[in-house]
Amino acid sequence: MLDPEIELMRTDKLRKLQEERFIRQVRYAYENVPMYKKRFREKGISPDDIKSLDDAHKIPFTVKNDLRDHYPYGILAVPLRDVVEMHASSGTTGTPTVVTYTERDLRTWSRLMGRTYSAAGANSEDVIQNAYGYGLFTGGLGFHYGIREIGAMAVPTATGNTKRQLKMMKDMGTTVLACTPSYALYLGEAAKSEGYDPHEDFNLRIGMFGAEPWSEEARKKIQDTFGLRAHDVYGMSELYGPGVAVECEHQNGLHIWSDEFLVEVINPETGEVLPEGEKGELVFTMLTREAMPLLRYRTKDLATISWEECECGRYHPRIMRIRGRADDMLIVGGVNVFPSQIEHVLMNIDELAGEFFQIVIEGEILDRLYVKVEVDPKHYESDKYDEAKLKKKVEDELQAVLTLRARVELLPPGTLPRTEGKAKHVLDLRKKV
Numbered sequence: 493m494l495d496p497e498i499e500l501m502r503t504d505k506l507r508k509l510q511e512e513r514f515i516r517q518v519r520y521a522y523e524n525v526p527m528y529k530k531r532f533r534e535k536g537i538s539p540d541d542i543k544s545l546d547d548a549h550k551i552p553f554t555v556k557n558d559l560r561d562h563y564p565y566g567i568l569a570v571p572l573r574d575v576v577e578m579h580a581s582s583g584t585t586g587t588p589t590v591v592t593y594t595e596r597d598l599r600t601w602s603r604l605m606g607r608t609y610s611a612a613g614a615n616s617e618d619v620i621q622n623a624y625g626y627g628l629f630t631g632g633l634g635f636h637y638g639i640r641e642i643g644a645m646a647v648p649t650a651t652g653n654t655k656r657q658l659k660m661m662k663d664m665g666t667t668v669l670a671c672t673p674s675y676a677l678y679l680g681e682a683a684k685s686e687g688y689d690p691h692e693d694f695n696l697r698i699g700m701f702g703a704e705p706w707s708e709e710a711r712k713k714i715q716d717t718f719g720l721r722a723h724d725v726y727g728m729s730e731l732y733g734p735g736v737a738v739e740c741e742h743q744n745g746l747h748i749w750s751d752e753f754l755v756e757v758i759n760p761e762t763g764e765v766l767p768e769g770e771k772g773e774l775v776f777t778m779l780t781r782e783a784m785p786l787l788r789y790r791t792k793d794l795a796t797i798s799w800e801e802c803e804c805g806r807y808h809p810r811i812m813r814i815r816g817r818a819d820d821m822l823i824v825g826g827v828n829v830f831p832s833q834i835e836h837v838l839m840n841i842d843e844l845a846g847e848f849f850q851i852v853i854e855g856e857i858l859d860r861l862y863v864k865v866e867v868d869p870k871h872y873e874s875d876k877y878d879e880a881k882l883k884k885k886v887e888d889e890l891q892a893v894l895t896l897r898a899r900v901e902l903l904p905p906g907t908l909p910r911t912e913g914k915a916k917h918v919l920d921l922r923k924k925v
């Protein structure tokens with residue numbers, strides 16, 4: 493454990509620490525970020541009204557568009573000369589969102605990432621292959637800083653060049669793999685087709701997988717392929733990057749590092765704070781960030797939170813796995829469909845390579861839902877493969893879960909594009925009004 497005093501802090505002490513930091517941080521944001529001063533005034537409140545954590549609900553939310561509207565430096569609370577690093581979202585859907593860090597922010601982030609590795613069981617003996625993108629994306633450097641923090645060895649392969657990834661993994665004796673879960677699935681497949689025996693040739697024991705939601709089925713597949721323990725890592729660039737929360741060795745929910753993050757769960761429609769254990773949208777306040785303090789940041793991630801003590805001895809509350817993003821939900825012919833439901837069905841059919849799928853929605857008047865999925869390579873080659881029969885089976889099982897009929901297309905193994913970053917599972921071709 494990297495910071496036992498903080499990591500094992502009991503709930504009452506942790507809440508007290510959060511409260512002190514929260515009250516201070518609210519005032520800091522108000523005094524140094526004009527956007528917050530303006531919003532507080534519009535709501536008729538001042539930092540004096542925030543006396544405890546129970547007053548948090550009085551503070552207006554911050555959303556991703558606020559970052560875009562204040563591009564590039566509008567939410568900066570310090571002079572630019574105190575900023576030592578920035579990152580940015582890809583900006584594929586418009587203006588990128590920029591995040592900035594002071595030296596102290598980078599120290600905090602490194603420490604959080606160090607704790608994140610250590611909670612998953614990594615230590616200074618490990619050889620950690622970091623296959624997240626180094627660059628403006630927070631994943632690469634975030635996972636890198638954590639490696640430095642625990643004194644392990646970094647193999648900074650970054651994304652891409654899969655053959656070289658596999659060669660490094662074998663030759664360097666990589667013990668910890670950090671990448672997106674979809675890339676881990678692809679690496680497993682590529683390893684086998686390159687003639688590696690992942691259990692024999694690789695020395696992997698831990699996986700650090702984040703930056704996209706993934707299912708229990710995907711976890712099982714990655715664990716079985718490589719013989720490692722796969723940990724879910726949660727974060728987002730607006731909140732430093734990765735390292736907000738991680739699964740400990742018990743893999744039963746993701747501990748939120750609550751000395752640095754205050755979490756609330758809200759009803760995404762009304763904005764009202766929900767009691768513990770109810771499912772809603774996660775909202776985070778960063779408790780010590782200097783360069784870009786964010787108050788009540790809406791993540792659009794839907795989950796429940798548990799404050800129960802974990803078997804590992806930590807009291808930091810746990811996200812009981814992300815159940816999908818509010819904006820991932822598709823409405824097809826009036827029915828709510830989550831891509832994760834479709835993935836769940838596909839991955840439980842043995843004849844399929846269910847992790848390789850694509851959802852296509854078309855339609856001008858009536859929506860049509862297509863699901864393209866690859867057949868398992870062994871099944872595809874076997875005499876038992878009956879395309880029409882399997883297609884019907886998949887359509888029936890999807891209908892049972894989705895309550896609507898999807899048209900299924902079975903694809904030969906290796907047809908769909910493989911990704912080095914986040915998988916693109918949904919193609920919505922409907923004309924937006």
Ligand SMILES: [Zn+2]
Pocket residue numbers: 740741742747802803804805806
């Ligand atoms: Zn735990």
